[in-house]
Amino acid sequence: MKWNWQQPGWPDFTYDAGSLAEREKRFLLQSGDFLGAVRHIGDDDRDLLKIELLRDEALKTSEIEGEILDRASVQASLLHQFGLAGPSARIEAAERGIAQMMVELYRSFAAPLGEKALFDWHRMLLAGNRTIEVVGGYRTHAEAMQVVSGSTLKPTIHFEAPPSRSVAREMKVFVKWFNDTAPDGRHPLPGLIRAGIVHLHLVSIHPFEDGNGRIARALSEKALAQGLRQPSLLALAYTIERKRRAYYLALERANKGNEISAWLTYFADVLLEAQANTIRRVEFYIAKACFHNRLRDRLNERQAKVIARLFREGVNGFEGGLSAENYISITRTSRATATRDLRDLVEKGALRRSGTLRHTRYALNIPNIER
Structure with missing residues (x-):
């Protein structure tokens, strides 16, 4: 079987942009709903809401990959990094690292993408990990990078990524594409389309030994934030984790060809659902404050x-x-x-x-x- 990166035209994906136009409009409209809801929250409560949303995304993006982190430690690290609390010596490296990555994503969403940022994110994600050969750099091992399931005697290969020797070249193309398709880039793309392509493109290259899914989801959020000109605080991982099997199935179907309309439609619907979940969380937060005021x-x-x-x-x-x-x-x-x-x-x-x-x-x- 030939994978997407082995086919003619890679990585120039093709898709039906017209079929996504209505979803793009809905996303922009719901972004206005989100801003309207947030305006009803005071500055102090807005900071706490931001921490809660980032904390839950950090926990869920890790949970998708089977890593269960301590909720209180992630929150404490986020509070410290935003200057809302003092340092805590008892936070483990994994919790501190994912919190650092979420804060960096929040603060530097508008900055162009570079390899240094990707390597920094990888170091944060894999902080304290002693099993990964290369942390803060692209994979270098000679054996094939495969996504497999089943027994070791008869595994099912869901995907095989480009060989390690090709990764640096592939990532140069990827980084250039990301910056060229930004709102102020040479070839700007609509937000949902760009977020969907960046996710699929990155996981298809699979440039790191571990952490590819988490970095791909972060890049999708960076792409959306650049389009909105502000952090999206999107409940993306929260939404994906609730339907994790559908997410992996959609990725598996998309990695066998370069016509990706079905993937973009799927991912756009996930993003819209994630956005609705974020708005619902904001409204819940407002209702929570009213609830406590009423029953104080x-x-x-x-x-x-x-x-x-x-x-x-x-x-x-x-x-x-x-x-x-x-x-x-x-x-x-x-x-x-x-x-x-x-x-x-x-x-x-x-x-x-x-x-x-x-x-x-x-x-x-x-x-x-x-x-």
Whole structure:
């Protein structure tokens, strides 16, 4: 089988731009909705929202690759790097590194792309890793770089990247293309198309021993931010991780040819969904502030602890809904006390109740969750 990089015309991808025009318009319209929502948040809360969005993207882009990071450590590192908190000595290298990359992406989105930036990102991502031969540089090993699954005796090869000796040449073309297609470049491209191509192009070259997917997603966000002239804070990894199998299937279908309309349509839909998720997160954040203002000093210590836990679960809420057993587990209280507390929270309008008897469940009483 010939892969995309082995075919005539590589890396000049072809696609139907007209089929994506409506999606490009929707993306720009929703960007206005995002800005409008953020304007309702004060400066201090805006900083905290930025930290939450970047933290969750850092966690999810790592989780897509099977790496589970510590949420509190990533947040602490982000707070420190934005000057919102002091340093913490207990943060591991992996958490500090992904946080550094997210901050660098946020701050330097407008800068042209260069190999130094890519190498710096790679060093941040692989900070503390002792198994990778080359950190902060392109791969050099002679054996083929393959994406495989299944047993070692009978593996399934999903993709094979260009040989290491070709990577430096391929990446020079890639970097030049990225800068030429920027909004102020020689051949500007619409945002969704550019974000989709940069992702597929980078993972097709697979220039690094590890971290290619995370860097590709970061470059897609950089491309979108350049088009919007501001950081997108897009929930891209958050959205992809929820439908990870579809993401890998779309990539696998796209790496066998250079006509990529289907890939661009798929990725544009992911970006639109990610943008909608970001807007929903902002609205949830605003609703959260209103919720706390309305119920300030009206909750006992147990109730406040459970409400804080529910908010930490985010827009999608507590999986399966909050039960009396969950309440007892979180607060370590008696069933009778839990029943009184939950009834009181419903009466105060803090929670909604659904179901009966042992199927009774509770959820935050916030209209945005209904959507």
